[in-house]
Amino acid sequence: xxxxxxxxxxxxxxxxxxxxxxxxxxxxxxxxxxxxxxxxxxxxxxxxxxxxxxxxxxxxxxxxxxxxxxxxxxxxxxxxxxxxxxxxxxxxxxxxxxxxxxxxxxxxxxxxxxxxxxxxxxxxxxxxxxxxxxxxxxxxxxxxxxxxxxxxxxxxxxxxxxxxxxxxxxxxxxxxxxxxxxxxxxxxxxxxxxxxxxxxxxxxxxxxxxxxxxxxxxxxxxxxxxxxxxxxxxxxxxxxxxxxxxxxxxxxxxxxxxxxxxxxxxxxxxxxxxxxxxxxxxxxxxxxxxxxxxxxxxxxxxxxxxxxxxxxxxxxxxxxxxxxxxxxxxxxxxxxxxxxxxxxxxxxxxxxxxxxxxxxxxxxxxxxxxxxxxxxxxxxxxxxxxxxxxxxxxxxxxxxxxxxxxxxxxxxxxx
Numbered sequence: 001x002x003x004x005x006x007x008x009x010x011x012x013x014x015x016x017x018x019x020x021x022x023x024x025x026x027x028x029x030x031x032x033x034x035x036x037x038x039x040x041x042x043x044x045x046x047x048x049x050x051x052x053x054x055x056x057x058x059x060x061x062x063x064x065x066x067x068x069x070x071x072x073x074x075x076x077x078x079x080x081x082x083x084x085x086x087x088x089x090x091x092x093x094x095x096x097x098x099x100x101x102x103x104x105x106x107x108x109x110x111x112x113x114x115x116x117x118x119x120x121x122x123x124x125x126x127x128x129x130x131x132x133x134x135x136x137x138x139x140x141x142x143x144x145x146x147x148x149x150x151x152x153x154x155x156x157x158x159x160x161x162x163x164x165x166x167x168x169x170x171x172x173x174x175x176x177x178x179x180x181x182x183x184x185x186x187x188x189x190x191x192x193x194x195x196x197x198x199x200x201x202x203x204x205x206x207x208x209x210x211x212x213x214x215x216x217x218x219x220x221x222x223x224x225x226x227x228x229x230x231x232x233x234x235x236x237x238x239x240x241x242x243x244x245x246x247x248x249x250x251x252x253x254x255x256x257x258x259x260x261x262x263x264x265x266x267x268x269x270x271x272x273x274x275x276x277x278x279x280x281x282x283x284x285x286x287x288x289x290x291x292x293x294x295x296x297x298x299x300x301x302x303x304x305x306x307x308x309x310x311x312x313x314x315x316x317x318x319x320x321x322x323x324x325x326x327x328x329x330x331x332x333x334x335x336x337x338x339x340x341x342x343x344x345x346x347x348x349x350x351x352x353x354x355x356x357x358x359x360x361x362x363x364x365x366x367x368x369x370x371x372x373x374x375x376x377x378x379x380x381x382x383x384x385x386x387x388x389x390x391x392x393x394x395x396x397x398x399x400x401x402x403x404x405x406x407x408x409x410x411x412x413x414x415x
Contacts, residue, residue, distance in 0.1 A: 005391055008381040012372060013055075014078045015382050017048060019112075019351050022079070025104055034100045040082055043100065046092050048080050050331075050344040051351075055373055059329040061086040071377050093337035101343035102180075108347060109178060112354050116174045128203055128303065132172040134311050135192060135206040138318040139163045139185045140327055142338070164338060167192050170317060172205075172310050176350050177317070182339055190215055195222045203227070205311040211293070213262040217272045220295045227307045230276060230291035236260045239273075253301050254278040273297075277304050321349060324369040359386045 008015075022044055029035050029043035052075075053064045065086055068075060072083055084092075141163050163185030168177040169192070181192065193215040198204065200223035208229040219226055236258040246252045256276040261269050278291045279301065292308050321327065325345045330338050356368055363386060371386070 005395065006380045006385040008379055011074055011078070011377045011379055012382050013052065013376045016055075016351055016355070016372070017051065017078065019354060020047075020108070021111075024107065028103050028107065029096075029100050032097060032100045032103065034096050041084060041088055041092055043096070045080055045082060045084070046089075046096060047101070047104070047344065047347075048078070049084065049089065050340065051348055052376070053331070054325050054341070054345050054348050055369075055376060057324075057326045057373060059326050061089055061331055064089065064331070074377050090332055090337075093332040093340050094334045095336075096340070098336050098339035098343060101340050101347070105180075105343055105347050105350070108350055109176065112350065113171075113174060113178070115354060115357055116176055116350075117171070126303065126306075128299075128307065129172055129310075131201055132203045132205060132307060132310060133178075133198070134170050134172055134314040135168075135204055135210065136311070136314045136318070137165050137167040137189050137192075137209075138322075139165050140322075140342070142330075164335075164342070165189075166318075166342065168314065168317070169197070170314050172313060175313065175317065176353055177346065180346065182342070193219065195219055195224070198222070198224045200224065203307060205307050207311065213260045213272045214264065214270050216260075216274070216295060217270055220272070225294065225296045225299075227292055227294045227296075227304055229308065230293050234260070251280065253280075255301070257297070277301055279305055320365055321345060324366055325349065355382065355386075359383065361387050 025047065026035070026043055034043050049064065049068070052068065056067060058064045058067060065084065068083055075083075165183045165185045165187055167181040167183065167189065169179040170177050179197065183191075189209045190212040193204075193210060193212060195215075195218045198219070202224045204219070204224060204226040206226065206228045208231045210228060211231055211234075216226060239257040239259060241254070241256045243254045244252045254277070256278075258274055258276055260272045260274065262272070263269055272295075274293055274295050275297055276291055276293055278289055281288050281290045292304060294304055296304065325348060327342070327345060330341055332338065332341070352365065352369055352372065355372075356363060356365060359368075368386070371389075372382075375385075
């Protein structure tokens with residue numbers, strides 16, 4: 001039979017890392033001290049091996065080194081000139097600054113952000129979608145409380161687990177983080193509301209963990225709109241309260257103009273004016289009242305509600321990262337090693353998102369990531385295969401149907 005219609009002279013992994021700029025990555029590492037005292041295991045080797053590991057979802061250094069040996073010849077053709085020992089990879093994760101991988105991620109984001117932002121999608125959505133940024137954090141549990149401080153009280157039995165909190169901001173029409181910060185799990189989320197992080201006209205959607213009146217007032221003065229969910233038992237003064245009813249005499253939504261007051265350290269009071277919009281959410285199993293807080297006094301209620309619903313996109317991103325990449329076990333015990341693995345995971349996620357956007361056929365991210373993992377070292381054209389994955393199988397079936405039978409001495413038994 002003929003060779004596969006999807007055959008190409010480079011493995012899927014090679015096509016994926018072609019999205020990276022090797023010369024620029026080495027330059028970034030040299031500029032940030034990542035190549036100091038390094039003989040053979042440079043940043044390109046380090047990044048390529050870590051990417052290979054997270055895409056294959058390896059859980060340990062032993063699994064990485066063992067899994068790469070059978071593919072040594074193919075990997076050598078991709079520029080990976082050495083099969084590192086566990087100690088070599090462990091030392092690199094501990095010593096090479098994680099900030100280098102952060103710069104690499106941010107550079108990749110700037111390079112591919114237009115490709116990740118779908119123009120056709122933006123035309124189908126409201127104008128405010130282009131200005132919407134979604135803010136949230138997720139906690140990755142660690143076994144030790146010594147590296148990153150965990151949140152909550154100490155358990156009665158056993159040791160308290162630590163946790164690293166990943167704070168992320170995404171543009172609603174892109175789906176990958178445009179800004180990422182790492183802290184211990186015990187850090188309050190509101191530090192991400194620094195006005196210097198946002199531009200005038202931006203819209204922020206977030207959950208109620210970020211409520212901070214002084215930060216909200218700073219954002220308002222800058223011209224940044226926020227939409228968040230109300231906390232219970234907030235104290236405020238009501239300036240006006242209007243309830244809108246539907247044709248059946250039931251509440252459709254309620255709008256309150258309120259003022260929050262907070263005493264600051266120098267003895268002055270901060271006053272923050274906002275709107276509380278309460279509506280009936282009918283999308284769940286049972287109708288429930290939802291109260292949103294915003295500093296926008298003019299936008300339509302429907303738009304405010306939709307902005308908050310868009311916040312779910314960042315929850316889907318966190319779920320995507322945790323389900324498709326190894327973030328339960330880490331390849332090192334230091335804070336630097338843990339951060340490197342998370343940055344490499346974000347890089348792998350971005351590369352697969354670019355691949356997903358370039359393919360016209362609809363693929364779920366989970367399905368795409370699983371297929372890439374399984375065929376990472378196959379000599380298959382990744383773009384043509386994902387467009388028509390069944391083409392080779394249909395071709396084989398057609399050849400079997402028309403293939404002549406082999407000659408036999410007993411034809412009567414095959415009539």
